[in-house]
Amino acid sequence: MKNITVVGSGAMGSGIAHCFAQYGYNVNLVDLSKEALALAMVKIENNLDRQLKKEVLTVEEKTATLDRISLFTELKEAIKIADLVVEAVAEDQAVKAKIFAQLDAHAPQDCILATNTSSLSITTIAAFTKRPEKVIGMHFMNPVPVMRLVEIIKGHQTSKNTVETITSLTEQIEKVPLVAADYPGFVANRILLPMINEAIEALFQGVAEVEAIDEMMKLGMGHPMGPLRLADFIGLDVCLSVLEVLHQGFGKDKYAPCPLLRNLVAAGNLGVKTKRGFYDYSDNPKQPIPLQF
Secondary structure (H helix, E strand, O other): OOEEEEEOOOHHHHHHHHHHHHOOOEEEEEOOOHHHHHHHHHHHHHHHHHHHHOOOOOHHHHHHHHHOEEEEOOHHHHOOOOOEEEEOOOOOHHHHHHHHHHHHHHOOOOOEEEEOOOOOOHHHHHOOOOOHHHEEEEEEOOOOOOOOEEEEEEOOOOOHHHHHHHHHHHHHOOOEEEEEEOOOOOOHHHHHHHHHHHHHHHHHOOOOOHHHHHHHHHHHHOOOOOHHHHHHHHOHHHHHHHHHHHHHHHOOHHHOOOHHHHHHHHOOOOEHHHOEOOEEOOOOOOEEOOOOO
């Protein structure tokens, strides 16, 4: 594989493009607007500068990485010679279905189609193509340049060759591929999101305040970040979406999203990206927000 197309230039898409380009792959980064792509390149350059300061890469390697990334607003043009397409758009089944139908129609016949979905069914997404054996999940962790895990999800019809190819590719960009079956939330989010939801429930019931909950999990369980701050970092809307997939997929009350989470999302308090969630990110240092129930 030499040519990678990444669809979606948000936090995940830009991070995925960064990693492939850093390890020598030609990357076409696609989004709907030039403005979104320009912001993505700023993010990528900022992350490369952090690596420079840590002496992870040289100035020459930074320049080479940026030179390997090409920007597109037309999907059809961006995938003409792709060996792999990684979709990293919103966690919306209808949106992904439309994109995968387009990818199937215009990507080369032997191109593998991957989705960065954190919870949606790979088998269902693959059904919108005529190449389900070449559709796979590549669930990168955020922030992509830092986190080593890539959850590889095998759909019902994903071929053994596709799994082996993507596993090998993941290792080549110095990530750790771990394979999961195609069930709601896969492994990572099936375990993580109920924990986060339980932390929100504890806050909702007045068991402890925001900082106490987070510090207990950091000091008592050795977590690098408390569950409420982590939820802010992931995005409360994303947390809600994954929990809804789990709740619908398994039909068990233990996956039902906490009412407080629903209210925060409805109010537009989505965490870091809106500068307000369980913490206020408009000032430094970040402060927990007193919540009224």
